[in-house]
Amino acid sequence: MEQIILKNIRVYAYHGCLAEEGMIGSDYRVDLKVSADLQKAMQTDALSDTVDYVHLNKIVKEEMAIRSKLLENVAKRIADRILDELTDIQKITLKIAKINPPIAGDVANVSVKIKVKKV
Template sequence: MGAILLQNIKVYAYHGCLVEEKKIGSDYRVDLKIKADLSKSSVSDKLADTVDYVHLNYIIKEEMAIRSKLLEHVAERILNRILKELKLITKVTIKVSKINPPIGGNVEMVTIKRVKKR
């Protein structure tokens, strides 16, 4: 078993319930941890035997570009797509953070975390 982490993926997107968020957009941070059997690739040294983190990043960027009102919704789409497209993965943990959320206070970011297993 093993894990691959993609940390601090920066994305500009238009998620949120407020009209302003739909128009202006905001900065987001995505952190991803996947669990998979990496034993074969550790011996073979072949990309085909592991989880391609370029593919993971592509899924995140593509799904973040689709507007959602809630961070939970975009996270769920990312989780489902990762498990559908990358069969070696047994567990995915994702954190989606909105940087400087418009909540009437000095808040650096708000984060949701979701976990999904095969």
């Protein structure tokens, strides 16, 4: 099983439990790793035989644009949609980090990381 990795996808979004977060927004970074059989693509050199990372990035950006209170909810939506739309993917590791979260103290980011396997 091979992997395709998108690291540090930069997104501005409006997630959070506070009303201010919905108005002001925040910077986010998303790391995505998907596992799939890429052997055929290695031989054919054809985009149709691999997982299109442009499609992965599009899903991340579209789902990040939908406001949620919790990053856990956003992560699940992204993972569910990837598994639904890109049927060759067997496993997903996804990390969403909120940069400079509105909490007391000097915290660079807070993140949620999930791992999902196709059943």
